[in-house]
Amino acid sequence: MMRAIYILPALVVLLVLVLSSVFIVDERKKALVLQFGQVMQVKKEPGLGFKVPLMQDVVLYEDRILGLQTQPIEVTLLSDRRLVVDAFARWRIVDLVEFRQSVGTGGEDRAQALLGNILSQAIPEVLGNATQEQVLSQDRGALMNQILTIAKREGAALGVDVIDVRLTRTDLPEQNLEATFARMRAEREREAADEKARGGEAAQRVRASADRTVIELTSDARRQAEVIRGEADAERNRILAEAYERDPEFFAFTRSLSAYEVSLKGGNSSIVMQPDSEFFDYLRSDRGPGGTAAAPAAPAPAVPAAP
Incomplete structure (x- = not known):
């Protein structure tokens, strides 16, 4: 009975020690096993891992690609124009031991701050040698590649790989807008x-x-x-000339009748000429054109005497 009393606590302690020596790393994480602050084991593959209970600790880090949005930075361009610029970077932890030594216990948050400082220095360094047209144009990949090269070089000392850097905003300062x-x-x-x-x-x-x-x-x-x-007048004159040549007397007669019709119309106009004028030849003659006897003229209507 006394033996069972001692065995049960021993089993409990043993179970606790066994459970505390096992840790799990999923596919989104990487792990470091530390003993008194010193790296004893690097666990990069997902699955179960083991450590010495009570002496060793496990620290997990992100294995995914992380993003960093920088604070707005005011830079002076080559043309002495000032712009407010911010950028977005993507980075990933590649060397856990180097990363731990660089950031200490701050982890990813400390790495974000350090990378932000790196970009805050790289952006003015690159854009300070560029013109406004280069910065504001759609084709500014060369400038971003220069910033990326500096960030990669500086980030390698932190145990991280800067994958990409993009300029997200390039605006004028408020006072210059x-x-x-x-x-x-x-x-x-x-x-x-x-x-x-x-x-x-x-x-x-x-x-x-x-x-x-x-x-x-x-x-x-x-x-x-x-x-x-x-041409029409010439044709008309030709036709009239031919008609005149065929029968001059009839031609003269018809022309006189046309003249009578135009001049003797009723109205307010008056015409004064001598009675023996040639205009009245055919009115006085008793012969028509061609020497034929003209039809007797109709008797004139009686004119009432003036009162």
């Missing part, structure tokens, strides 16, 4: 005025060309109309 916007507005207004002036000049050229074309077409149409009118 209004002046820059005013200058940009002035430039755009000047460009708009130039475009309007060029447009007005082009419109004037188009109007002048259209007016010239109208004048040319109108002149040509008038010339063609005059030619056609002259």
Whole structure:
């Protein structure tokens, strides 16, 4: 009975010691086994691991790619222009022993702060030798590669690998924004005025060309109309000449009738001429054209006497 009393606590202590000597590392982590602060074992593969109970401790670190967003940094470019820049970096722990010696007990948080300092020094160093056009252009991969090279070199001393660095913002300082916007507005207004002036000049050229074309077409149409009118008059005169040659007396008679029709129309106009004028030859003659007897004239209506 007394033996059972001692065996049971011993089994409990033994079980506790066995359980405390076993640790588990999943696929997202890496582990260091430390004894009094010294690295005794590196566990990179996921699974079970063993350590000396009560003497050794296990510290887990991320095996995944981590991200770092830097604080905004104000840099002076090669053209003495100032920009506010921040960047995003991706990094990963590659050497656990070196990483532990560099960051101590701070772990990933301490590494983030150290990498932030590295980038805060690398970004002004690289962008200080670049122009504003290079920094603000879409094709600024060369600048980011230079920053990445510096970050890789400095990060290797921490036991980490900086995989990528990207510039996420490149803005003007607040105190310079209004002046820059005013200058940009002035430039755009000047460009708009130039475009309007060029447009007005082009419109004037188009109007002048259209007016010239109208004048040319109108002149040509008038010339063609005059030619056609002259040809028609010539044809009319030819026909009249042929008709006159065939029967001059009949031609003179029809022309007189046309003249009578035009001149003897009713209205407010008056005509005064001598009774024996040639205009009334066919009215006085009792013979028609060709020597034939003319039809007797209708009796004139009686005119009432004046009161």
